[in-house]
Amino acid sequence: MGAVLWLAACSAVVVESDTYRYACGILALTGLYFYLRMTDRPSISWVGWLCMGWAAYAFAIFLVMFAFWPGHPIGESEFLYCFPLFFPVLGFALSIYWKSMERIIAAFHIGALLMLLLTTRFREVASGETVRPLIQNNQIHGAVCCGILFVTSCFWLLHYVTEKRSDRTMATISFLVAPPVMALSLFCIYGAKSKGVWLALGLTLPLLAILVLRRLKMGKGTLVFAVALAGLLLGTYAVRANLDQFAGPTVQAAETMLWSAGHDGGAAADVAATIASSSTPISMDERLQLWWNASELIASSPILGWGNEWLNQWHHAKYGSIKYDLMHNGYLEILVRYGGVGALVFLFMLAVFIRSVQMACRDGIIPPCAFYAYLTVLVFFALTLLSNSNNRLAIGESLALVSSAFACACHLFIEQRRRAVANGDATESRDIAQSIA
Structure with a gap:
């Protein structure tokens, strides 16, 4: 049952729905129940207190503003920033099912392959049309999900290629499933025509290549890299006209804006001129308006942000009449609401999570490819946030x-091992599932 719930928690990658919320809610309650049942339960670490402290702060701001300024509109995703409250208990819940992770990962990628095969519109993509990958609300969401699938399937396969003692059945499954998932994901990313995802993936690929080469032996790794790079370059060359058709106008408008920066009235005047220009593509034009509004709000409250009062202030900005309030930049979403303080807390939290997973890899708790996948997915997703508010989508919340539950589980195992060593126990840390039983 727990494995099914964790698959449901990851389901937003293939189907954009609220299923992951219900699954994570049940898992959080399950984790809390078993934690309270333990007679020798692990203490809440400073990482757990950090997560819960931030959640309490964000919720307190919401309550104060709601109490003193009743009646003002509330944004759709304000409670997203209280989600860190659940990170520690979800981490504990994940630790209970730790030994099932290999099968959960395999089932996840098998399901992803089936979904890609069933939903990919091969003929439309081949003809250069824009498609919506998987079952997502629009093509940008689908492209982001395909990027995540490409990264995870790559390192899932790499794990079994490089681990000699791996399970043969799981290795066979990965050899059969991962390559088509990677190929179909790239195919769908091209078909989605999301310029932001193209850029994010292009910037992520060098990191992915470095980590793959680091894991493989130099001779084999160089050959694999050369073949993959050649295939990617040939594919890009074959569809260059279609790429230019969709990305060309945006690139030209961006180049014009950047080249004229500071020449006549400063950068602000150049951005305003780009917005006013009829040659600016509509998607770029709207994003620039949204980013202008966000920059006004940030400048007026740069330290602590506006909390849930931001939506009232939004309509007084220069382009307040624009029909969207989704800022299409995840970092601006945070800065507007919580200012520089909030951004620093989230950055610190992210660094702590990555460090916990890296230390778990160093101590042999997780395999190297798990850490590489974790890091690369976060880098890719962070880059997609530059052009879209993906943190406010189902895929972002999921x-x-x-990912935070995984990091908290890693931190839990690290702390257990440290206590065992301090107590003179030469064996590895106890199995949490056995401790609960």
Whole structure:
């Protein structure tokens, strides 16, 4: 049952729905129940207190503003920033099912392959049309999800290629499933015509290549890299006209804006001129308006932000009449609400999570490819946030919950091992599932 719930928690990658919320809610309650049942339960670490402290702060701001300024509109995703409250208990819940992770990962990728095969519109993509990958609300969401699938399947396969003692059945499954998932994901990313995802993936690929080469032996790794790079370059060359058709106008408008920066009235005047220009593509034009509004709000409250009062202030900005309030930049979403203080807390929290997973890799708690996948997925997703508010989407919420739970579980095992060593126990830390039983 727990394995099914964790698969449901990851389901937003293939189907954009609220299933992951219900699954994570049940898992959080399950984790809390078993934690309270333990007679020798692990203490809440400073990482757990950090997560819960931030959640309490964010919720307190919401309550204060709601109490003193009743009646003002509330944004759709304000409680997203209280999600860190659940990270520690979800981490504990994940530790209970730790030994099932290999099968959960395999089932996840098998399901992803089936979904890609069933939903990919091969003929439309081949003809250069824009498609919506998987079952997502729009093509940008689908492209982000395909990027995540590409990264995870790559390192899932790499794990079994490089681990000699791996399970043969799981290795066979990965050899059969991972390559088509990677190929179909790239195919769908091209078909989605999301310029932001193209850029994010292009910037992520060098990191992915470095980590793959680091894991493989130099001779084999160089050959694999050369073949993959050649295939990617040939594919890009074959569809260059279609790429230029969709990305060309945006690139030209961006180049014009950047080249004229500071020449006539400063950068602000150049951005305003780009917004006013009829040659600016509509998607770029709207994003620049949204980013202008966000920059006004940040400048007026740079330290602590506006909390849930930001939506009232939004309509007084220069382009307040724009029909969207989704800022299409995840970092601006945080800065507007919580200012520089909030951004620093989230950055510190992210660094702590990555460090916990890296230390778990160093101590042999997780395999190296698990850490590489974790890091690369976060880098890719962070880059997608530059052009879209993906942290406010189902995939963003799901990724935040699952990736943070994974980091908290890693930290829990690290702390257990440290206590065991301090107590003179030469064996590895106890199995949490056995402790609960």
